[in-house]
Structures are given as C-alpha cells and as structure tokens.
Amino acid sequence: MTRDREATGERILAAAAALFAEHGYDQVTVRMIASAAGANVALVNRYFGSKANLFATVLITASTVTAAIEGDPGRMPARLAEHVAHRLRTGASEPLVRMLDRAGTSPEIRAVLAARVEAGLVDAISARLPGPQARERALLATVIILGAGSLRRLLGPDGLHDADPAVLEARLETAFRACLAPPGG
Template sequence: MNIEAIPSTEAQVAEAARPRDREATRQRLLVAARALFAEHGYEHVTVRMIASEAEANIALVCRYFGSKAGLFGEVLQGEPTIRRIIDGDPAGLAGRLAEYAAWRMHHDPESRILRSLEYSSGDPEIKILMRDRLRTAVIDPLAAALDGPDAHARARTATALFLGIGRMRRTLGPEAPTPADVERLTAMFEACLRA
C-alpha cells in the first residue's frame, strides 16, 4: 500500500470523495478568488488561501490559470466595464462619459475587485493585468464606437482623462461634482473624441 496516496487532511479527504469535475472545480476556484481578492486585495491573498477556500488542490490553480496573476486576470473578465456607457447614441457619448466621470469623482469603482485592482497597482503582475484590462475593457471598445481617423488615439486620450479623475479621487478624496463639472467634462470629452 502506498502511504502517500492516503488523504491526510480534511480538505484532501473531501477532495478525494468529490467526483472529478474540471469545470466545477475551476468555478469554485474563481468564486473563492473573487471573494478573497475583494476582501483582502491581490497582494494579501495567497494561492493556498484560494485553494483552501475552494476546497481544491493548490496545484489546480496553476493547472487551470497558470498563476495567481492568471487567476486574477480571469476574475477581472467577469467584472463590469464601461460598455453600458459607450453603447447608445454616438452623439451623446461625450455627455455619458462626462456624467460617469463626474460620478467617479465622488465614488470608488462599483466593483470591490476593481477597487482592489486600483489599490494594488504597484505590484508588477498587477501592472500587466491593469494594462490589459484598460485596453480590453475601455480603450478598444471606445475606439470601436468612434468614427473617423485615429479612433484608437482619441480613445486613449479620453481614457487618460478617466485615469486622471481616478488618481485625483485617490489623492484628494471624493468630492461631489457640480453641474459645472459635468459641463466642463463634457467639453473635454468632446475635444478628446473629436476626429
């Protein structure tokens, strides 16, 4: 009898008794990671914590996601984007972006995961994920909604305006926007998006 094959912890016993279902295990890992990242932030969560919470073997995190950063990237895929703001009448896009930016002056991101992403931005793995998230969730969809030349460059400029507002909120704290703020922001987004 191979003594190493005998489960030694409660989690291993539970895992040995559970039927193998790759997708169910993958989903449990995603759910556990989302909850832990939202509660503790990226840098304070370990792969061991995620595996324990999901009642899964720690090696499965690497098998299914490649790394903790890969798992975090997968969690980000399920988070809200500004697509709902971009979609709609193109003539009103600058105004919708301005209203959202004004709202962001006063509020943290709606998602606890996105807040975690903001606060973990110094981590080298997170920088890569942030860059990819910014491209796929903001710049590329915004560029796709624009007509005319240099759509990608115009989308990057509008995104820079969003990033500046987020940085200001983190540095100075939230401030309630005024109607004049929305008017100014609308004019700024119109300038950014103009062909």
C-alpha cells in the same frame, strides 16, 4: 456538469476579487483563493492557468466602465461623463478600484494591468469611434477616466462630494466630446 463548472468558476472569481481587493495581488496566494472558493488549488489552476491570469479575468469581469463604452457612439461622451462623475462624487469604491489600488508593482501585474487598459478601455473605445486617429482619441478619453480614479484615491470621497452633479457631468461630457471628436470635427 456545465452548470457546476460555471458555478465553480464564478465562486473562484468572486473569492479572488474579494481577496485581491482586501489584501492586494502580492499578498494573495492561489491556496487562499481556493480555500475561500471551496475548491482545491489544482482546480483553480485548471480553470485559470495562473494567479496572473485569474487576476486579469477578475479585472475584466469587475469593470463597470464597459457599459458606458458600449452602445451608440454619439452618446458615449455622456455615458462616460456620468460614469466618471458618479465615481468622483460618491467615492464609489468598486472592487476593481480597490484591486488596482492594491495591485503592487510586480512586472507581471504591470503587464496584466497594461493589457487590461489597452483592451478594456483604449481598444474598446477606439473600436466605436468613426474617423481617423481613433486610437489617439481613445487614449485621451482614457487619460480622463484613469485620472479621475487617481484624483479620487488621493482626495478620497470628499473631493467632489458637494459638486452639483449636473454641472460636473456637463463639464466632463464637454471634455469627453473634445477628446473623442474626429480631427476637425
């Protein structure tokens, strides 16, 4: 029974991620998600409560930056630099990025996105930083992460495609180290 519940939840999440990435939040209905997942609308609502909650859950499960944040805090700047450099150079368009691009401007979704950035980036990074002003330092690192996504969306995959990966990562690591260093450190 537990395995079926988990499998159904995973099917719903996968269907929602694909549909949100393809059509955007505003154009996707719970009925569409249920149909794509082979479930009924009531089941989707029972598992996730609302389309907005489902969207938030998809955002949490689709993010790849979490792996760059976790681990030894001293190595976090290098991991974040590698993550951002890869996205900039390859134009890697993970489902999460496509979902954010097509998220729409509804206040409900803006609140979900703001909460996701707070919890998934700012809070996650600041929790691993020693010393004072951890939140401020985490916000600065978040500016780089989100700004990289905006640049990639504007310029497309060719923006930094030809950049030397080692140089790009080294420069980004320097920027992340400056952002994340404790005051006077």
